[in-house]
Amino acid sequence: MAMSGVLRPGHMQLKVxxxxxxxxxxxxxxxxxxxxREGDRAYFKAWDERDHHSLVLxxxxxxxxxxFGFKVTDDATLAKLEADLNAYGVTTxxxxxxxxxxxxxxxxxxxxxxxxxxxxxxxxxVGTPMGDTNPPPWCAAAEQGIAPIRMDHALLYGPDxxxxxxxxxxxxxxxxxxxxxxxxxxxxxxIWLSCSTKAHDIAFVRNEEPGKLHHTAFLLESWEKxxxxxxxxxxxxxxxxxxxxxxxxxRGTTIYAFDNSGNRFETFCGGYATYPDIPPITWTWDEVGPxxxxxxxxxxxxxxxxxx
Amino acid sequence: xxxxxxxxxxxxxxxxxPDTKSILVGIEHNGGADAVQVGCRSGGCGVCRVEVLEGTYxxxxxxxxxxxxxxxAHGILLSCRAYPTSDLVVRPCPxxxxx
Numbered sequence: 001m002a003m004s005g006v007l008r009p010g011h012m013q014l015k016v017x018x019x020x021x022x023x024x025x026x027x028x029x030x031x032x033x034x035x036x037r038e039g040d041r042a043y044f045k046a047w048d049e050r051d052h053h054s055l056v057l058x059x060x061x062x063x064x065x066x067x068f069g070f071k072v073t074d075d076a077t078l079a080k081l082e083a084d085l086n087a088y089g090v091t092t093x094x095x096x097x098x099x100x101x102x103x104x105x106x107x108x109x110x111x112x113x114x115x116x117x118x119x120x121x122x123x124x125x126v127g128t129p130m131g132d133t134n135p136p137p138w139c140a141a142a143e144q145g146i147a148p149i150r151m152d153h154a155l156l157y158g159p160d161x162x163x164x165x166x167x168x169x170x171x172x173x174x175x176x177x178x179x180x181x182x183x184x185x186x187x188x189x190x191i192w193l194s195c196s197t198k199a200h201d202i203a204f205v206r207n208e209e210p211g212k213l214h215h216t217a218f219l220l221e222s223w224e225k226x227x228x229x230x231x232x233x234x235x236x237x238x239x240x241x242x243x244x245x246x247x248x249x250x251r252g253t254t255i256y257a258f259d260n261s262g263n264r265f266e267t268f269c270g271g272y273a274t275y276p277d278i279p280p281i282t283w284t285w286d287e288v289g290p291x292x293x294x295x296x297x298x299x300x301x302x303x304x305x306x307x308x
Numbered sequence: 309x310x311x312x313x314x315x316x317x318x319x320x321x322x323x324x325x326p327d328t329k330s331i332l333v334g335i336e337h338n339g340g341a342d343a344v345q346v347g348c349r350s351g352g353c354g355v356c357r358v359e360v361l362e363g364t365y366x367x368x369x370x371x372x373x374x375x376x377x378x379x380x381a382h383g384i385l386l387s388c389r390a391y392p393t394s395d396l397v398v399r400p401c402p403x404x405x406x407x
Contacts, residue, residue, distance in 0.1 A: 017351055017369045062373040063352030239349035262352015262371065306347040306355055308371075 005173040006195040010071035012216050016261040019059030025260045029236045031145020036101040046150045047141035051123040052102035054151035063261040063308035065213040069118035078121040082107045088171050113158025114210025146229040148218030155214040157207035157307050168193050178249045178281040199250035199271035212307045217266040226253050229267040248291040263308050312392040316343045317399040332356045332387040351389040358387045363396035
């Protein structure tokens with residue numbers, strides 16, 4: 001199998017101010033499908049995702065990220081990566097199967113940026129509304145709300161991102177796709193890392209305060225659907241941060257907006273396909289504007305100052 | 309819809325804000341995006357925190373990481389989650405980030 005090890009982002013658990021209001025937001029505005037509910041948590045998947053959930057909301061009275069999880073190939077891979085992490089000096093914790101609905105054991109660890117990251121190998125494949133045999137290309141849920149096809153990646157804010165990069169590359173098998181340099185020409189402001197052929201599966205921006213979330217990204221299929229998402233945001237009085245526009249980094253088209261708890265989310269489209277042998281793309285500090293927002297060519301103050 | 313005058317201290321710039329919009333969005337829609345820092349507009353990021361010096365308002369749920377119940381009781385709140393019910397005087401009151 002050409003692709004093994006860490007496969008893809010599998011779940012994000014977000015803290016929300018009011019769980020019931022957030023269930024309504026993610027169902028009717030974002031257009032995800034609710035697949036479960038237990039206690040103070042609600043579970044969602046996108047219409048084209050097979051596994052039970054990719055987004056978990058936890059009613060917490062504040063915003064932010066609890067943890068971000070990656071699915072790995074199988075149980076043996078999970079055990080190997082756990083051992084590799086321990087050998088690298090990373091303390092890991094096994095979260096029991098069933099702690100997240102329809103999910104097997106998870107290996108959780110804290111990275112240098114202060115974020116809780118998880119690996120897991122088992123999650124019930126509940127399938128899509130189209131099924132796996134002679135499926136139609138889409139379904140009714142594909143037109144309800146913004147209706148992304150999957151949870152795609154996350155951008156996290158925290159310190160020591162060079163240590164984060166080393167861990168993801170040396171232990172978890174990711175590779176650097178793009179980076180933005182600070183004025184010294186050596187230190188990274190931001191890094192984009194992939195475990196697949198996607199232009200990024202996770203990204204980090206250097207930030208003094210640890211453990212912060214910049215955004216969770218949801219994938220759309222076309223620029224036209226990004227514009228449709230912007231229409232839906234205005235129809236529903238959603239707070240838009242930036243866009244619709246294009247990123248220089250990844251070339252993806254985008255809107256940054258905030259959910260009803262202030263967690264930024266992205267409706268993202270495109271981004272090129274890449275491979276581990278392709279040299280990373282470098283952006284210099286004086287071109288950070290177009291790197292992040294290619295048309296405005298400048299950072300808005302919220303890009304660096306507003307996170308949860 | 310009723311509109312009220314919101315004054316941002318100490319500069320004293322004033323904005324006519326409808327009771328249908330949060331104080332922050334009311335100020336922002338009237339050209340005051342530089343008078344109060346604009347963040348998520350949804351009660352989570354904390355950058356639009358203000359102290360209400362005069363006037364009344366209704367407040368929706370906001371992040372306890374930035375406004376404790378005690379803060380709210382003393383008129384310190386996120387301006388994106390408060391709606392004016394009278395003329396108001398507010399003063400930006402950002403909470404220092406934890407480092």
